[in-house]
Amino acid sequence: MTMILMALGLVLIVEGLVYALAPTLVERMLEMLRTLPEAGRRQVGILSMVLGLILVWGAYQLGFG
Numbered sequence: 460m461t462m463i464l465m466a467l468g469l470v471l472i473v474e475g476l477v478y479a480l481a482p483t484l485v486e487r488m489l490e491m492l493r494t495l496p497e498a499g500r501r502q503v504g505i506l507s508m509v510l511g512l513i514l515v516w517g518a519y520q521l522g523f524g
Contacts, residue, residue: 466515 478485492500 492503495503
């Protein structure tokens with residue numbers, strides 16, 4: 460449970476940094492996402508999940524978990 464809370468905290472920190480440091484970039488990115496078809500947005504989401512899974516697995520293999 461501690462690991463889940465730590466992971467959630469790290470996600471919130473990164474998300475907060477993005478919105479605090481580059482709010483106009485976030486707006487432009489959201490505009491780009493609106494122009495993508497739904498299938499493209501799904502592919503981006505799936506790719507993000509797979510990349511996150513690979514990063515978590517790699518951290519676990521290195522002994523961070």
